[in-house]
Each structure stands twice: as structure tokens, then as C-alpha cells.
Amino acid sequence: MDPSPHPLSQFVLKMHSRCDLACDHCYVFEHADQSWRGRPKVISDAVLDITAERIAEHARTHRLDTVHVVLHGGEPLLAGRARLRRAAEGLRSALAGVCGLDLRIHTNGVTLDEKFCDLFAEFDIKIGVSLDGDRAANDLHRRYRDGRSSHDRVLRAISLLRQPRYRHLFAGILCTIDLRNDPDTVYSALAALSPPRIDFLLPHATWDDPPPRPSASATAYGDWLLRIFDRWTADGRPMGVRVLDSVLRTLRGASSLTESLGLAPVELAVIETDGALELADSLKTAYDGAPATGMRVQANSLDEMATHPGIVARQRGLEGLSDTCRACPVVRSCGGGLYAHRYRTGSGANGFMNPSVFCADLKQLILGIRDRETQKMSMPPSLRNGAHLDELASGFGGHEAVELLARHELTVNRELLAAVWHEVPHSATGTAAWETLTVLDAEAPGSVDAVLAHPYLRPWALRSLGGDEEAGPIAMRGVAELAAAALVRAGRPGTVTVPAHSGVLRLPTLGALKVGDAAEGQVTGNNDDGFAVRVGSREHRIGHKQGADPSWLDRHLFELPDWTIALEDTDPWRDVHGYAVQPRLSDAAAEKWHSRLKAAWEWIRRELPAYAPGLATGLSVVTPLRAGVSGADISSAARDAFGAVAVARPDAPETLACLLVHEFQHVKLGALLDLTDLYDPTCEQLFYAPWRPDPRPLEGLLQGTYAHIAVVDFWRARHRTTDGAEARAAEAQFARWREQTAEAVDTLAASGALTEEGERFVTAMGETLASRLTAPLSPDALTEARRAATDHKRRTAS
Known part of the structure; x- marks a missing residue:
């Protein structure tokens, strides 16, 4: 069997298939798929052992740097400390010398105590807790079977995680949106707990079973999240908010932090308590049996799992989306939404070749954030007599303060680029590239900004304005490089001719292509999620599924928790x-x-x-x-x-x-x-x-x-x-x-x-x-x- 181009790196390991709460919005127990009823309550040692072996084998084969494992349920704490220890020890032992292990647990928190936290501290297991807001918001859904509130117990768990000895374990809060809850009240209740991150989750729904909309508004969920965005921004964005951070990142051309947004391939598998290998849990909301693959960890390798059609379908980028999605102006941020939310009985591709049932909401959210950020960009930032100046002066400076600096630096870069264009003689290649850049700046400004914010734009611009005999060619080459990089980032059709220098064709923020003695290359965007560079009679296809081009020097881009950092080793x-x-x-x-x-x-x-x-x-x-x-x-x-x-x-x-x-x-x-x-x-x-x-x-x-x-x-x-x-x-x-x-x-x-x-x-x-x-x-x-x-x-x- 051919190996998947996208090996699996994320695993949900079901430790227990039952729960001590009876949340009526739970996709595991309350939605279409009811396979939990026939599964063992607790995962066995044998399944844990073979799972660890399979993950290590897969990581070794594909030379993975890190695998991410979430201990899940049901409610995983019901498995008990001994079983959780067995899982952590087995994974750590199997992966020793193979790759890193990012181990997490997602819990409702009602039984979390110091003994569990001590265990999790021993194995550095990060803890995410479910909480839907204040007591009134939380108790709409998160109750015991007899109707008792879970709110006090969850707050007790979070208070424990906020203690200095456990604070480093606190991964954040997961909150499912209910439109009946006021977003400001929910945000205030959660922000008061000082979580490192909040995940606001759309309730799972499909076209067959749409989400509740008390206001009958087609964009009610998007509007709800925009109110969160405004409040979060006004507060200086004191913690990560995964959905909002993901929109901001994808608007800048970076990757999403969640599978529910963006076009990045999903590399996730679920291991159930009986060893069944399944697709993402969210598919349980589509129809009974939707996550099933027919594979078991006892009999099937993870390489086999990686080539399952249900996995491959979520790794096709634009090609895997409906015509409506592919034509949408926000598709590179939205990515069609969560796969499960696209389901409609009887439609193509097993029912998932549709826009998300939250399509209008996602578009409202993404355009709303884009417009707010664009408006901020158009306002010259001032730090005088403001809290941000004091924050920076103290030696620190959070997201909002540093973002103000970054926006001003981007403005300076734009001014320098304009100066280059107005003061340096134009070539035909440079003029054509400038026209492309101008169109992109109007139609895809986020992609242009992502390129113009490149740290080494300013040294190029200052050299171009230096007035020596090389300034003209340097300037026009740089304009073409910037235009081509922005075109590729925007995913727009078009071609830009880019001059080469010293045997290399450079695309700032993306990488460089070795071209030998060639004087130039033609960069063409919008090619099956990749792009092409024609150099003479040879076409280099970059980012396509048939494998890496050895002439392409890809940028080393590392996605660390809450930080994307690039190693720059090609920019002259x-x-x-x-x-x-x-x-x-x-x-x-x-x-x-x-x-x-x-x-x-x-x-x-x-x-x-x-x-x-x-x-x-x-x-x-x-x-x-x-x-x-x-x-x-x-x-x-x-x-x-x-x-x-x-x-x-x-x-x-x-x-x-x-x-x-x-x-x-x-x-x-x-x-x-x-x-x-x-x-x-x-x-x-x-x-x-x-x-x-x-x-x-x-x-x-x-x-x-x-x-x-x-x-x-x-x-x-x-x-x-x-x-x-x-x-x-x-x-x-x-x-x-x-x-x-x-x-x-x-x-x-x-x-x-x-x-x-x-x-x-x-x-x-x-x-x-x-x-x-x-x-x-x-x-x-x-x-x-x-x-x-x-x-x-x-x-x-x-």
C-alpha cells in the first residue's frame, strides 16, 4: 500500500467510554453514532501496549518530530490513576529515542484532584477542562444525570490548576457555544479564570440536523464570536482563543490551529477502548457508523489507517471542497469548515461535499475580523500617553502592544516600497510585477501584508534607494520577488516573471529555487494548492502531491505552541x-x-x-x-x-x-x-x-x-x-x-x-x-x- 503523503501525528486515545455527566449536547453519547454502547468501558492494557507500539512504529517510519496524544473519553479520569499511568508510561517508553511526545488529557474536571494532578505533573500531561461559562451558561447542558449542576466542581478543578505547582499543566478551557448565553458574560466568566487558552466550539450539527438559531439569524454564531473578538481585543488579547487566533493566522497566510478552519491536511486518528481505529469523533454527529473504518490497532498499522479514504478526503485541500467553497473569497481561512458540519444525506462524496452548515456564520466571522484588522491597519498607531507605552517600558509588552509596533513597521515597509517604486527606474518585468502586486493589494491584502512584513524587506529597500549602479536591477528584482510571493500566498491565478540572481530565484517568506545559469523564471500560482516555476523548458512544481522538487529550498517553518517561527537561510x-x-x-x-x-x-x-x-x-x-x-x-x-x-x-x-x-x-x-x-x-x-x-x-x-x-x-x-x-x-x-x-x-x-x-x-x-x-x-x-x-x-x- 502506498504511504500517505501526510503521516498521522495526532491521536485521540479513548481511556474510558462512559461519562459521569449527562451533557445533552455531547456528540459521543447524544448524537447519531451510538457505537459507545457496545464498547468496553475501560481500555485494556493490551490495547494500550499495542497502541504505543503502533504509534512508535509510525513515527519511526516517517521520522516524525513529535506526536500529539490526547487521553479522552467519555470521561478519561474514570479510567483511574493506575490505567492513566500505564498509558503515559507505555507511550513514553515506546517513543523514547524516536520522537517527542506531547501528551494531553481532556476532562470535564468534576473528579480532578491533587493525586491526579501529581500524576499528570510526573508525566507532563497538559490538562484541558470543559466549561461553558458562568453557572447559568454551564448548567444549560453540563449537568449530572439527576440534574445537579457541575459548575462548582469544575471551578474547584480549575482553581487547583491555577495553583503555582500545577499551573504549567493547565492547557485551557473548552466552551461550547449556546446562543442563549450572552457572549460578554461567558467571556468574562472564563477570562476571570486566567486560562492560557479558550476554545470556543460551534455546537456539532449537520444539514440534516441544523444548529439551533433562536434569533433565526443565518449569521448568529458568527455575530456571537465577533462580540467575543471585540471584547478579547479590547482586553489586549490576554489569552489564546483558538478559533480567533486561527482566523487571524490564516488571514496572514499562516496555518490554522484547529481542524475546523483552514486548508491544512488533517492527520488525526482515534483509538477506541476496544482498539478500533476511527476517524475524528466529530463525525459521530453525521450518522451512525460515520467514524468507523473497519480497522483495529491490533490488526492494522497506522500506515494503513493513513491511506483510508476518510483520512485522504481531509488532506486534499481545495480539491476536496465543494464548488461553492472553492469559489468563496474566504476559503483559505474557512477551509470549508469542520468536515462533519458539511454532511447532508444523499449529497456527493458520501454526503460531505457541501459547504458547512455554519457557512454564513464562518464567512461573517472571517470577514468581520478581516475588516476590523484592516481598519486598525489604516489607523496610525500611537503609543504616546497610553497603557501600551507603559507596558513596553516595563520591559515586557503583550500581544496588543507588540502588534501595534508590528503594524507601524509594516507601514514603514510599505512606505519604503513605494519610495523604491517612485525613485528607481522601472524595467518591463518590474512594471508587470508591480501591476500584479497592486491588484493583489486590493483583492488579497492579507497575502501582500504577509510578504511585506518580511524582516529583510527593509535592507533590500534601503539598498535599492542607495543610488549605486546596482540599485535599479536590485529594486526591480525585489519587486518581482515580492509580487510572486504574494501571488502564491493568495492562491490566485496569474504569472509573474522573476529575475534570478547568483543561481537562485527567491520568493520572500516562502523559500528559493536553484535555477543554475538561468536569468529568470515564471512563477504561476493557483495550481492544486501549490505553484509552478517555469525555468526555460523545465517546469518545477512546488507543493504538489507528487513529491518535493530537489531544486526547491523550502523555508524551515516550525509550528510551536502559540508561536510560528521560521529559520531564514536563503534570503540574501x-x-x-x-x-x-x-x-x-x-x-x-x-x-x-x-x-x-x-x-x-x-x-x-x-x-x-x-x-x-x-x-x-x-x-x-x-x-x-x-x-x-x-x-x-x-x-x-x-x-x-x-x-x-x-x-x-x-x-x-x-x-x-x-x-x-x-x-x-x-x-x-x-x-x-x-x-x-x-x-x-x-x-x-x-x-x-x-x-x-x-x-x-x-x-x-x-x-x-x-x-x-x-x-x-x-x-x-x-x-x-x-x-x-x-x-x-x-x-x-x-x-x-x-x-x-x-x-x-x-x-x-x-x-x-x-x-x-x-x-x-x-x-x-x-x-x-x-x-x-x-x-x-x-x-x-x-x-x-x-x-x-x-x-x-x-x-x-x-
Whole structure:
């Protein structure tokens, strides 16, 4: 049997097939498929063992980086701690040395206690809890069989997960929408619990059994979610909201976070308590037997499961959608909606070749979010006298504050692109590309923005405006590259001729094609979810099902929890960081980066959580640097490359975490300085900087001080999370940098060159450091810190 082009990487493992609640909207027990009645209540050890073996075999065959397993039900806690331990131990053992394991459990929470949490902490099992809002909202559906409310018990479970020792296990809240519930009230009730993420779920329904619409509005669910979006945005987007984040991501051309939106292939299988291999649980709402495949984990491999027609049908992208969906302007965000929601008895492709029963709602939601974001883009952001300035000045900055910076930087990039077009002589190729870019900017602005936000657009634009003899060809080549990349991202028909350079045809944000001696190539979009590049008589088909083109250098794009990050190793304009960049990485080297970034990001989210939201919003590219001969850590942020940092990959994930947050401080402050003046630019005085061997101009000291707030917090976290000699060394570093960074703040404040906003900014920096200065430390650490500071000043003075 031919292997699937999309191996399975996500598994739902049914630990128990019954539940201690009787939720009347549950698709497992209350909808069309009733197969639960004939299944064992508890999964057996034998099924657990063979499941772990099958997953490991599949992961090894396809060289998966990580597999994601959700322990599910019914209610999985009913399986008991011993059985849950057996599942975790079996999966961990089978996958050891094969790939990473992302293990989660989804529970109604009513029996969650400390003993369960201790078990889950032992195996790092993340916990998602179902809750539909306040008591009134939750009790519309989530009750015991005798009618008792489950609300208090669920709140007790979430309170347990909010304790410091278990907080890292809390994955979020799942809330099923009921239009009878006020969205603001539901949002307030859930947001008050400080979850890391909320999943607002459309109730499962089909064309045969449509969703309830008390208002008789065809867009009531979309309108309900838009009210959530407005409230969430007004609050500064304090937590992830999967459906809303997914719409925002797909509008920017990125992947969705949920199978209910977007065109990404679904790579999910369900293992029932009896070992049956089934399709997604949501299909239980379509008809009795809809998820069944006839396969069993005891007899069938996961490679066989991956080629089942029900899996393949959800991996065809646009080709797998109805004509109505393919013609829809929001199809790349909507993706046709959840597969189960398309079902109608008697229609084509086994009843699923239809738009979603929530079609009008999804369109309303996506267009509503797009219009709101477009309106925000058209409004010049201001941070003056606002909470966002104070938030950034403290050293942090969440999603909303960093998004304001990103929007302004995008505006600057657009202005630079316009300047290039108006000031550089045009070629015929450049003119045709510009016309395509203009049309796309009107019809698919999100795709254009995704390309124009590329961190290395500005170095190209500044070189194009430099006036040397190469500026014209560089400018026109860049315009064609941008237009072609936007065309591909938009999935629109058309062709753009792109000049090549040094044997490579570059598509910013996508990758590059090796073209040898060819002078140009013709990039054509809208080809079965891929695109084509014709170079002479040869056509390269990129992203198509027949396999990878060896000439195509795909961008290394990693989807980490709440953060999408790309390794940039093909863009010629990335060489702006003051250090030698790495050439194209091998697959093995890229995978090492992936592993190290994943571990570093987990450390940041766990130990430096105040830095994580802003970093995830504003840092999109890491450029690998060559390692230095001395073995010292190397990293850099370029003033004209917002959204990127450059790093020589260190051995320790914690070190990479430090370099990332440190350099992203420079990225944030550079963007803020593009937006507002914090100091008098005519100041020529040089100032002592505790981290440099030479005096620094005022902006250099400001940049270094701001970056070292993150360094202080890094060493504080290292001191807290290590022991022995390592903890003592971290304590000394924390002691040194908190005092010397606070001293640098005093130097800035006394400079006499700060603007009113600059004084406010530096004051806020000082307040953050003052809170660090009160932490008790050992006399040895303080003595070592002061000795190091004195030595540095003496060396600098000499």
C-alpha cells in the first residue's frame, strides 16, 4: 500500500467510554453514532501496549518530530490513576529515542484532584477542562444525570490548576457555544479564570440536523464570536482563543490551529477502548457508523489507517471542497469548515461535499475580523500617553502592544516600497510585477501584508534607494520577488516573471529555487494548492502531491505552541547582523534547530511568561549564524530588520531562551524608536555601559539597558530553577546584572537628553528593576556581583 503523503501525528486515545455527566449536547453519547454502547468501558492494557507500539512504529517510519496524544473519553479520569499511568508510561517508553511526545488529557474536571494532578505533573500531561461559562451558561447542558449542576466542581478543578505547582499543566478551557448565553458574560466568566487558552466550539450539527438559531439569524454564531473578538481585543488579547487566533493566522497566510478552519491536511486518528481505529469523533454527529473504518490497532498499522479514504478526503485541500467553497473569497481561512458540519444525506462524496452548515456564520466571522484588522491597519498607531507605552517600558509588552509596533513597521515597509517604486527606474518585468502586486493589494491584502512584513524587506529597500549602479536591477528584482510571493500566498491565478540572481530565484517568506545559469523564471500560482516555476523548458512544481522538487529550498517553518517561527537561510538580505550567517542548513541541522527552539520556547513560557506573548507576536524569523571560534554565545538584532533575530545555535535550550528574549528586547525598542522619540538625537555624549568595553552613545545605552532587563529576569529564573553550584553561579549573575542595569537606568535618567516620553519610559524601566532589587540574596552573591562590577569599571577606565 502506498504511504500517505501526510503521516498521522495526532491521536485521540479513548481511556474510558462512559461519562459521569449527562451533557445533552455531547456528540459521543447524544448524537447519531451510538457505537459507545457496545464498547468496553475501560481500555485494556493490551490495547494500550499495542497502541504505543503502533504509534512508535509510525513515527519511526516517517521520522516524525513529535506526536500529539490526547487521553479522552467519555470521561478519561474514570479510567483511574493506575490505567492513566500505564498509558503515559507505555507511550513514553515506546517513543523514547524516536520522537517527542506531547501528551494531553481532556476532562470535564468534576473528579480532578491533587493525586491526579501529581500524576499528570510526573508525566507532563497538559490538562484541558470543559466549561461553558458562568453557572447559568454551564448548567444549560453540563449537568449530572439527576440534574445537579457541575459548575462548582469544575471551578474547584480549575482553581487547583491555577495553583503555582500545577499551573504549567493547565492547557485551557473548552466552551461550547449556546446562543442563549450572552457572549460578554461567558467571556468574562472564563477570562476571570486566567486560562492560557479558550476554545470556543460551534455546537456539532449537520444539514440534516441544523444548529439551533433562536434569533433565526443565518449569521448568529458568527455575530456571537465577533462580540467575543471585540471584547478579547479590547482586553489586549490576554489569552489564546483558538478559533480567533486561527482566523487571524490564516488571514496572514499562516496555518490554522484547529481542524475546523483552514486548508491544512488533517492527520488525526482515534483509538477506541476496544482498539478500533476511527476517524475524528466529530463525525459521530453525521450518522451512525460515520467514524468507523473497519480497522483495529491490533490488526492494522497506522500506515494503513493513513491511506483510508476518510483520512485522504481531509488532506486534499481545495480539491476536496465543494464548488461553492472553492469559489468563496474566504476559503483559505474557512477551509470549508469542520468536515462533519458539511454532511447532508444523499449529497456527493458520501454526503460531505457541501459547504458547512455554519457557512454564513464562518464567512461573517472571517470577514468581520478581516475588516476590523484592516481598519486598525489604516489607523496610525500611537503609543504616546497610553497603557501600551507603559507596558513596553516595563520591559515586557503583550500581544496588543507588540502588534501595534508590528503594524507601524509594516507601514514603514510599505512606505519604503513605494519610495523604491517612485525613485528607481522601472524595467518591463518590474512594471508587470508591480501591476500584479497592486491588484493583489486590493483583492488579497492579507497575502501582500504577509510578504511585506518580511524582516529583510527593509535592507533590500534601503539598498535599492542607495543610488549605486546596482540599485535599479536590485529594486526591480525585489519587486518581482515580492509580487510572486504574494501571488502564491493568495492562491490566485496569474504569472509573474522573476529575475534570478547568483543561481537562485527567491520568493520572500516562502523559500528559493536553484535555477543554475538561468536569468529568470515564471512563477504561476493557483495550481492544486501549490505553484509552478517555469525555468526555460523545465517546469518545477512546488507543493504538489507528487513529491518535493530537489531544486526547491523550502523555508524551515516550525509550528510551536502559540508561536510560528521560521529559520531564514536563503534570503540574501539577511546578512545585516554584523556576524557571518550560516549557508543553507541541511535537514538534520534544521531539525536540531527545531528541537532547540522548541525546548527554549517551552522554557520561556514556563520561566519567563511575561516575555512570551510579545515574542510570539513580533518575532517571526531566526537567522542562523556561524559559531564563533572562541565558543562564546553570538546573537544580534538588526535595527532595520523588525521581526528577526540572528543567533549561533547554543548547546543549552536555556541559553537560547536567554538570547531570544534578550535580542527581542532590541527588536521592540528599535520599533518603538521608529514610532516616537525617547531622546534628543543631537546628544553626542558617551556613557559608561556595564556590559561593554567602550563608552556608548545614548541610544546604545538605552538599548543595552532595556535588553538587560530580560537578562536580569533570565538569571533570576535560572537561580530559581537550578541547585548546587549552578544555582550559586546564577545567583551571582542575577545580583550583578540587577544592580548594574539599575545603575544604567540612573545614568539614562541623569543624562538630560530624554524627551518627556523618554523620561516616562526610563522611569518605568527603573520600577521594574527596583522590584528585582528587593529579592533577598546571599552575602556571597552580593560580594561577587560588586567585585565583578568594580573589575569591569576598572578595565573600562584603563
